[in-house]
Amino acid sequence: MTISIRAMAFSLAVAGMASAVSGADSDDMAARFGALESARQISMSPSGNRIAIVSPVGSGSGVSVIDLASGKPPIRVLHENDSDQDISNCSWPTDDRLICRVFIQGTDREGYKYTFSRMMVFDHDGGHAKVLTDTGGIRSLGFTWSGGGVIDWNGGKPGTILMQREYVPESTAGTRIASKLEGVGVERVDVNSLGRVNVERPRTDSSQFISDGRGHVRIMGASKHDNFGYQQGKVEFYYRKPDDDSEWLELSTVTDAADGSWTGFNPVSVDPDQNVVYGFDDNEAGRRAVYSVKLDGTRQRKLILGRDDADIDHLISIGRSERVIGASYATDKRFAEYFDPELGKLASALVKALPGFAQIDWVDASEDENKLVLLASSDVKPGTFYLFDKTTHRLDEVMPLRPQLADVPLATMKPVTFPASDGTQIPGYLTLPVGSDGKNLPAIVMPHGGPSSRDEWGFDWLVQFFAARGYAVLQPNYRGSSGYGADWYKKNGFQSWRTAIGDIDDAGRWLVSEGIAQPDKLAIIGWSYGGYAALQSGVTEPGLYKAIVAVAPVTDLEELREESKHYVDEKLTSAFIGEGPHIEAGSPARHADKITVPVLLFHGEEDRNVDVEESRLMDKRLKEAGKSVEYIEFPELAHSLVSADARTTLLSKSDAFLRKTLGIK
Structure with a gap:
């Protein structure tokens, strides 16, 4: 494999680079190492023609968009300059729209501090901004603390997503049309009109849903509480067969022990092609391992990856559908084992092409997975984002995570x-x-x-x-x-x-x-x-x-x-x-x-x-x-x-x- 490398002409400019390290005093070094990472998160649009970057800005945070096709400098499309508001992450439902999660802090009349979240949606240039979270109307009998989250970027129709959200019942006084829905459910949302349709009615015990990446909800978790509303440390998981939107079948039970550990198969990601769900459970050696379970009524279980000396603690996924491509574990260093041979070979080739970078993390991908965003790092390399085009084998630098340390010798x-x-x-x-x-x-x-x-x-x-x-x-x-x-x-x-x-x-x-x-x-x-x-x-x-x-x-x-x-x-x-x-x-x-x-x-x-x-x-x-x-x-x-x-x-x-x-x- 031949990989060409060049610096991107439109890389984010980094202001305030520190002076040469020779003779640097303690305050100067503290400022360099204390500086926040230049990018908190990067996401790629479905076509691969745009990327969005969430970065710290002043006392707040901001979102910049780079048009990869034009090569123009990035534009700031969202900025929360208030330390009480924080943008945590963004992603693309379409090529033209962005969804971002914002955390907001407030203070009640008694002086108690609280935090809640909201999902925002807006155009790639910052226009037509709207609150995506449905917080109910004036009849709501409670406050919506969670802004919800996208569980599927393909809602089954163009321009739609599947969004998990908290439903709050409404007062019925003086009306017959008040909603009585309560709990966590799923709705299909049009990201342009904000039209929404419930696709998974909430239950008072439902806590999470997992889709197949193609617009179908396949897994539900029900968190058990006692009569006073306290969590009991038990989640019962259910699944649906393909093309069956009605009956929930038992999958597994995950139980928290008093010491904070847990037992039982914990589902994480559905593979619709193989009709399985990947998840974690203990193997015979008492180490966490990756298993797959068939979602066809048999619940046939298969060990995918396990070790006797370490927990397998991370599934590696890629792209908008979050396709599982491997898993990783840490012994003296973190190692990845790929279920996708092509991406495994590519990861090895990229390590060879980037001297000093020992670790490759897949960050995002275009819908066809031909364009990839990756983060390369090591103990002495704080990390650099790159773009890779599988068609042209071209590798372009986006930005370093800690440019202030570029001239600082780091320790092994x-x-x-x-x-x-x-x-x-x-x-x-x-x-x-x-x-x-x-x-x-x-x-x-x-x-x-x-x-x-x-x-x-x-x-x-x-x-x-x-x-x-x-x-x-x-x-x-x-x-x-x-x-x-x-x-x-x-x-x-x-x-x-x-x-x-x-x-x-x-x-x-x-x-x-x-x-x-x-x-x-x-x-x-x-x-x-x-x-x-x-x-x-x-x-x-x-x-x-x-x-x-x-x-x-x-x-x-x-x-x-x-x-x-x-x-x-x-x-x-x-x-x-x-x-x-x-x-x-x-x-x-x-x-x-x-x-x-x-x-x-x-x-x-x-x-x-x-x-x-x-x-x-x-x-x-x-x-x-x-x-x-x-x-x-x-x-x-x-x-x-x-x-x-x-x-x-x-x-x-x-x-x-x-x-x-x-x-x-």
Whole structure:
């Protein structure tokens, strides 16, 4: 295969490129690494002649459209400059119309903050903008929080889509035509006229629908609730045979366990040609695997891809129909296995054609799949979007994700293992400063969030910043992480916190024993659960880490339980946290007196994942105990701190804090 590469004449211009890296100070480097990605999401029109790019703009976000045929510069077609409104993603129902999801924050009369979403539709040049979400009329007996979502870009008729939405019943006072529909259902919507027809009547227990990509709803999920409306952690799935729009047949039941894991076949994507649904379930080795189930009445089940050493956790799909072309899993790195041989060969050819890019992710495609949008990246390559034409074999660059780092040497991320105190080998990733011999360095242990998550090989802006500032960084996939099966997951990182925190502390000890870290210059930094782990390590192993940085941390397990009160997942969250003595022992805010080293805390005021009161409580308890603590709170920001200014502050303040505390010049 011959692949030609040239830079696109109409690539997005990037303003404010930083100066050369030589001599760059901490603030300059913090600004480079703290900058948001230049594109949040890219989508391609059905013909492949246009692409839409969602990007951060000022304190908000915007959508730009590039006409690939004309080669003209991109035009801004939508801009939300208010930090209370955020465009998350867009896609094309037709060549001329775009649909985007917008999240909106508000405040009620009591001062309570809330968030809801709406779907917008407009022309490729920004004209004829309309709200696509049907929120009901003045008779509605409730508020529509979810703006719905497109489950099929081919609604069965030209210019239509299938849209899953929340139906709210209407008041019947003074009328006979009020709607009594309630629950989640599906309607066919004309994206030009907004004419809509219900194709799947809502049920009070329906929670999701899956189509076949050709305008037919084939799977329904029914979420079970108790008499008080709380989720029971069980979803029953049903299916329909081809060309049967009436009878629902039993498919599977997925049940959430108290520890946050789940059992049962979880359907994800329908293949109409093979008349199967692909989904995930555990194999005999207790690892997540991909199975297909026949939708012909037999429910014949077939193992498609499974491993004994890792979970298969991602289906690879492509294009408007979201055709499944493979699956991927992560061991020391992420690997893809393709069910489509042609695209598998193409992915291999693209890796060879793009030196330094080890990973290829398919982003979108034209309707005929001849034109593709892809993202190429690696540990030292933050990512670049490309367009590939299968007919001409032409590969064109669209834009880099992080142009501010173009001239910054990035550090290699190396998979490693280290022994826990009980002899178990713990996997992780070690990143050393560029040019370092890997010995006698200031070092950071950086546990991931979740806890039911894991770190993977690839570019990480936090890790790379600290490596650029001269630190060795170790990211342990401690027991309690996902991706390694049920035995590794334990009872999750809260109920089994002693095992998880023990592994994280052993990561620090290993850095010292290997001579990588100077014992007096070892720190721990974490975000979310990682922040909890950083603080709890300061409680259980006082002085092992000489400085603690915690971003949006959980600090009291009982407070975390309280945060879910009056939400439908209250009982599931409570079961996930559990009951017993681990609540008292595993809450760092209750043992602030045991922490012997300086602490730096960060939190977003509008955090919906971990309430800001968790950091406020930790700050208060540490001060009451006479400990050294600094707390920085970011107004109007949520859990991920999606703000270049906030992230720059986080990096520069953390670096200054570590250098002062650890005595680094």
